[in-house]
Amino acid sequence: MISPATPSSAAPTILVVDDEASIVDALGKVLQKEGMTVLPAGNGREALDLVRTRPVDVAITDLRMPGMGGDDLLKAIKAITPEVEVIVMTAYGTVETAVEAMKRGAYDFISKPLKRASVVATVRKALDKAALLAENRDLRARLEAATTREIVGNSQVMRATLEIARQAANSTATVLLLGESGTGKELLARYIHRHSPRDRQAFVPVNCAALPESILESELFGHEKGAFTGAVRSREGRFLEADKGTLFLDEIAEITQTVQVKLLRALQEGEIEPVGGRTTKVDFRLVCATNRDLTEEVKTGNFREDLFYRINVIPIRIPPLRDRLEDVPLLGEHFLRMYAAKHGKAVDGFTDEALHLMGNYGWPGNVRELENAVERAVVLCRGPQVGADDLPPELRDPSAGHGRxxxxxxxxxxxxxxxxxxxxxxxxxxxxxxxxxxxxxxxxxxxxxxxxxxxxxxxxxxSAPARSGDEPQPDKGGDGVLH
Structure with missing residues (x-):
């Protein structure tokens, strides 16, 4: 009888389960000769103990065993470690049982009497699938890490803002984010969503200012086929996309009076009315943002007063970068690492002179302007550190940009x-x-x-250079990075 081997970091680990010791021993020898680590188990309970304490890539189990059978073991393994691929062994004449096991999550089955070539081929295919799934999980994790930008900043005003956001995240109350352009309102909205009970559901951002008035209502609430010229098919709107999740309406002050009425109804009744369709219930958490003074918009009649009070439940004002200049070095280092990696540049920091200029500049474009400035500096930098000459002209001479x-x-x-x-x-x-x-x-x-x-x-x-000799920079969209 083989003994449980110490798993190698390079060798795949195979769990072999059968109440017949001879079968476990034979399979173990075959798989070990193929360079695999084998964990033997004589029953289901013993197998589960191994699954809980040892890394397993593939499990091979007999279906008919006393006590916990192979079918129950399959369910337990998938409940504990869903990524483990399970192969079931079945005697001749019980293939139907094996097929049922595959419907319940087994990868494949092998028939007794076992054939070496068939066993090895099936196990290797299962390992290939497990490796592919692991790679997909890793890629998804990297993508999430790349798209989920962290909030960087240690200033007192920023810590206070994040504390309010954390408290608001745990509720279902509507949040209104206020602040200048480029301060990072969308990033804070995503932060609230990630720390809310709805974090596993969709986060649906909508830039209301970027959508033409003629399609804004349809884009938000959806429409039925034939509801208007060009509506060749029905379409679900952003509200339904955000069902059970979070809807982020950026530039909320830009929506028309018609859309304001429908948004008010959605907030009051929890239902929407697609263009040309019937009312539909929807469960969404609303986060809004604007860089305008909504109280003034209400006074001028551009924004409904009742809607203002509906969305102004938890207002959070995001401070401009000039009010938290102590965060500039942290933000600068963060962007430097990010863009050095993106552009393949061996740049590892800023000179003291560059940091001094960055820390004494007003940053009218807020964090978005800082991000663009650092990316430009990283691209143009010729040494190991970003110097003053690598920064945009307006940082070296403020009149160069603002005196135009x-x-x-x-x-x-x-x-x-x-x-x-x-x-x-x-x-x-x-x-x-x-x-x-x-x-x-x-x-x-x-x-x-x-x-x-x-x-x-x-x-x-x-096409024209921006700000006295500076290169044109792309409009990154969204609301920049808060950090």
């Missing part, structure tokens, strides 16, 4: 003045539409409408 002026001749048509002002502001913000709208004092949707109508073209501010 736009002049017009007397008699310039107002339409041209408007076009030039929006265009130059977009160049200044490196294509950041939300920041440009903030600086101009207009709604973000206004800029999107100008782009859609052709009043301004994307190429006109993408």
């Amino acid at each position: 002026q736009v002049t017009f001749s007397v008699g310039t048509p107002l339409e041209e003045v408007e076009r030039r002002m929006i265009l130059e502001t977009l160049k200044f913000t490196r294509g950041d539409k939300r920041l440009a709208a903030d600086l101009l004092g207009i709604a973000t949707r206004t800029i999107y409408r100008k782009l859609e109508s052709g009043f301004i073209s994307e190429e006109s501010f993408r």
Whole structure:
């Protein structure tokens, strides 16, 4: 009888279970000759003890055993370690039983009397499947790690903000995130979702300003086939996508009055009405965000007062980066590591002069501007550390960026003045539409409408250098990184 071997980190581990010691011994010798580690067990209880205490890649078990049979053992193994592939052994004439076991989660079966070639081939296929599943799990974990950006920051004001967010996360109350463009409202919304009881369900983000008014209602609430011209098929909206999960409505101040009424009903009654369809119950947790003063929007009649009170249950104001400059070194190091890895650069830090400039700059574009600045510096850096010369010009000379002026001749048509002002502001913000709208004092949707109508073209501010000699930077979308 073989003894339980000490598993090798390189050798796959196979659990062999049968009440007949001769079968366990024979299988063990065959598999050990193939370079595998074997864990022998004479009954189901003994096998479960091994599964609980030892890593197992594949289990081979007889179906008919006294006490705990192979069928019950299969269920127990899958309950304890679902990733273990189970192969069942069956005597001639009981193939139907083996097929039933496969329906309950077994990988395959082998018939007695056992044949060496068949056993080895089946085990290797099971190991291949287990390895593929493990690789998929690892890739999913890496993807989640890459897309789930951590919050970096140790300032008192940031710790206070996160504490409120943690408390809010455990409830079902609607959260309203307030703050300037680029402070990281979407990141904080994801943070609230990850720390909520709904974390295993969907997080559905919607940028209300980026959706044309004509399709915003359909995009959110869905529509039935034929509800309007072009509705060739029915479509579930974002509310149903977020059922049992979290719906994040960014730029909430941009939604139309019609959509505001339907959103209010969804919050009050827990039901939505697709365009051209019937009301449908939906269970969602709402997180909203805006960089505008909703109380002023209510006074001017642009935003419903009853809806404002519905979404303003737990307001959380995200501080601008200028109010937590002590977090700039931490954020800078974080972005430096991230972009050094992304661009394959051997850059491991900042010079003291660079850190001094970064810590004394006002960062009007907040964390998003800092992220862009660090990526630019990493790409342009020629040494092991980012120096002052690698930083954007406005950090070395603040007047280089913020002193830009736009002049017009007397008699310039107002339409041209408007076009030039929006265009130059977009160049200044490196294509950041939300920041440009903030600086101009207009709604973000206004800029999107100008782009859609052709009043301004994307190429006109993408192709020109931004901020006195700086290269144009891509609009990363979303709301930057909070950290």
